[in-house]
Amino acid sequence: MFEWEENVFLGFRALYKRLVESPRERAASAVRVHLAPRRQQLFLLANMIAEKPVAVFETPNAVLCDHERVFLPPEFSLASTPEANECLFQLKTILGALAIKTRVADPKALLDEIPALVGRIAELQPFLGETNFWQLIGCADFSRANEPTHSKTLADILEAATQPENVTEIEGKGQTNVQVQLGDDDQPVEAEMPIHTFEKAETLEEYSGLDRKTDDEDELEDHAEALNKLDMKHVVRTRERPRSIYRSDIVMDGLSLDLGSDSPAGGIPYPEWDFKKQQHKPAWCHIQPRTQIEADAAWAQTTATKHRAIILELRKKLAALATQTQRAKRQPHGPELDIDAVIAAQVAQRSGHAPDERLYIQRQRRLHDVAALVLMDQSFSTDSWVNDARVLDTIRETLFCVGEVMDEFIETFAVAGFSSNTRRQCDFHLIKEFRDPWRTARARLGKLEADGYTRIGPALRHAQELLTRQSAENKVIFLLTDGRPCDYDRYEGEYGIRDVRKAIETGTRHGIMTHAFAIEQRAREHFPRMFARQHYDIVPNPKALAASMCGAFARLRLTS
């Protein structure tokens, strides 16, 4: 309808960009410093300075921090040298962390904490031109330093309910101060009325948007640029199928989505750990066990061919491991003499006693008497793309490869997927039961689809329950996830992390080890808090994932 106006506008826009923005852009790109490569370093720095757990949150908004996160922009290009921009990152991190530690907003008070900062800021100021340092890092706005907020990925909300087909996905900027409204799913979308809003909204800040028809075409790529200028003040949660995905981390204000008792519970109840009260909430989550039977034989065939090289390599690795051994002393047979036993036998013989004939050191196979349960995250977050591959595809193909070789070396193993939709609906899909033959179970992986959220705790507890019924000496859970516990009834952040940790501790006490894997590098920030060191791996690509799963076997300290 407005096509020619739009074209004229785009024409002017392009001209403006070429004449005005581009030179400015060129100057900026020479000195630009990005957050991504130094994120981990700044994250560690923030935690040391604050002397308590602090997260790093990426957002272009000029805010210093809230009560538990330091806000950092995706890039700094304002200062006139790259070194100065780098320094801006460091100073903002340090000051943000200090503000969190001291709960004080005042620049002067912060500088008193670490006097060395005064000199650094003074050195930096000449590179900033007219811009005030404190304004730049958002130290003016401190009203929010003490109030708790909730974090969730917008993608989790946009991705609710159904799987998208043919969608575009772009990574958006992080947003703070977002309010979430529940969408009215039942209401049919009526034809749009043209609404004239230009008189009311004088500035972009004042313009708070209006409802758009939600079943738009996939035009996301065309509008990507505009979207990145967008300030997300209100978002809507709806069950509708998205045509386009705009992924962005947001910090939500005053979100409360605890469940009432409207939906029927059923299923197997499990407790959940509330770290604030330091106690379990009894029968809080309900596992809905399902057994998957649909299979995709063609997928299995294709995957087997596609990854033949990986499977062969894994087989070699595990075979080497399976023959690797542990020493057991005083055995009736064995390749080595046990010197203590020999001497004892000598003594016995000379003193006229019957010598013990168990004189040897036996080497026992390491992968002996193991029951393993592979637990995979099939929540919507696995529907996203890392390194040009859908995480879910990567996970199930990896699982396929690992299953192929595990079948030969481990007596008992099961495979299950999990996802959740609030605590009442924690789905646990058994893909391979312990007694199922792998040959029939493997094709079921092909039918696996992404669904719901990531409530790791109940899934772990159920997996432990299944393992305790196994008689094997060594029990282990392999968890494949993107590393962020999350469900939309407040299972997130610290709460989720502590619950997962508790579940693992309980398992360890009952002799069940948990080893976790992730493909996403971002997991470096959550994983260490949930899993004991040496009990998790974060890998850059699928091939490494399969290899590190086999490596995890090597590190199992088996008792046999």
Place this chain on the structure above:
Amino acid sequence: MSDRPVFYLETGRESELFAKAWEARLPLMLKGPTGCGKTRFVEYMAAKLGRQLITVSCNEDTTATDLLGRHLLIGGETQWTDGPVTRAVREGAILYLDEVAEARADAIVVIHSLTDHRRELFLDRTGETLHAPPEFMLVISYNPGYQRSMRELKPSTRQRFIGLGFGYPSTDIETRIVTGETEVDEKQARALVSIATKVRSLTELSLLESVSTRLLVDAAKLIRAGLPPRYAATVAIAEPLTDDPDALAAIKQVIELTL
């Protein structure tokens, strides 16, 4: 044993407890992270009580035989040789089993009879039963913590000991320890301790091994020997802790801000 008196700075009532436990003939378990002063404390107390100290550092190959003793074949004759535990019982020494959780289960079980009212040690190889003299005391140490959940002490073992938890000392005391050990000036000692406090907050997130008081003392010694403070702190604190470049860079930042 050196002639120099053992330097130890009390952080609570631990030396009183140790002395009372020794008098009451109770076995003692020291818990705490590595390098926080457990071994030093035992050395200090042994010197203070005037008892000989026999220390065994346990590892996963430590067996009952290693602890109790073994027969050796000498010129066709077998000859019994006492292990450290047996020797300590015979001599009424203070026996310190360091990192006892690392030892194999059968090795840990042999000390059980020493820990209760019997206070005796049975040597199955020689058929001998030794009764511990009143001066004998058994002290074990272990390093609890989220990271090492695989090597827990069994409840049946740990409930035979009274427990003394060691943490890192408070800022003031740790500063005094650093100055006391190295005679570095107080301002620098305080800065070193402040670096340690910050790094230890990463340990709580299990992102990093912890900085021990021992490493701080090492850093102070290097400073005292004339190295530039930042460099000394980097080689003594940052580098021993981690190989991760991000973590190293972050710790160096903290060092630069503090020293």
